[in-house]
Amino acid sequence: MGSESVKVVARCRPLDDREKTLCCKMVLSMDVHRCQCFIEKPGAQDEPPKQFTFDGTYYINQTTEQLYNEIAYPLIEGVTEGYNGTIFAYGQTGSGKSFTMQGVSEPATQKGVIPRAFEHIFESIQCAENTKFLVRASYLEIYNEEVRDLLGIKKKIIFETRRHPICSL
Numbered sequence: 514m515g516s517e518s519v520k521v522v523a524r525c526r527p528l529d530d531r532e533k534t535l536c537c538k539m540v541l542s543m544d545v546h547r548c549q550c551f552i553e554k555p556g557a558q559d560e561p562p563k564q565f566t567f568d569g570t571y572y573i574n575q576t577t578e579q580l581y582n583e584i585a586y587p588l589i590e591g592v593t594e595g596y597n598g599t600i601f602a603y604g605q606t607g608s609g610k611s612f613t614m615q616g617v618s619e620p621a622t623q624k625g626v627i628p629r630a631f632e633h634i635f636e637s638i639q640c641a642e643n644t645k646f647l648v649r650a651s652y653l654e655i656y657n658e659e660v661r662d663l664l665g666i667k668k669k670i671i672f673e674t675r676r677h678p679i680c681s682l
């Protein structure tokens with residue numbers, strides 16, 4: 514894993530029950546040691562798979578615990594030392610963003626990045642001497658171009674996202 518300030522990792526989830534019932538075929542494979550993904554075009558055996566390299570790759574048998582220790586742990590350590598850090602999950606619906614970020618309590622290895630980060634931060638605070646920490650938390654969702662406050666009593670829309678007419682950000 515390099516020391517760039519922005520790291521991109523890819524995680525592949527297993528086929529779900531619906532996909533298994535439909536006899537879907539896995540078109541993605543990974544060489545996790547080389548951090549490479551290979552995507553085959555179904556029905557095109559003669560074509561070589563498309564190949565992509567990331568800062569990290571996590572296949573169906575790998576856990577959120579592994580991902581956290583390799584990717585998030587160093588970043589959260591930096592945060593407790595006063596550096597800024599951001600982790601976000603990006604992917605189409607059903608791709609496993611909530612599974613990775615929020616996770617499940619059983620098995621414990623699949624506990625999500627968010628609860629792991631909270632435990633990590635508060636353990637570091639407990640162990641620190643002569644340092645005051647201020648922890649602020651908010652929980653927002655951007656869904657259909659609307660920003661919602663998930664900690665609010667009602668899921669109130671607090672902003673609507675807008676695109677800049679020129680640079681489209």
Ligand SMILES: Nc1ncnc2c1ncn2[C@@H]1O[C@H](COP(=O)(O)OP(=O)(O)OP(=O)(O)O)[C@@H](O)[C@H]1O
Nearest residue numbers: 525526527529604605606607608609610611612613
């Ligand atoms: N690595 C994984 N191992 C096992 N199951 C997984 C994994 N990733 C995702 N899943 C399962 O796949 C399904 C879809 O995952 P999830 O709800 O996390 O997707 P999502 O990207 O958050 O979707 P949406 O954008 O619609 O909220 C869930 O049933 C989840 O338990």
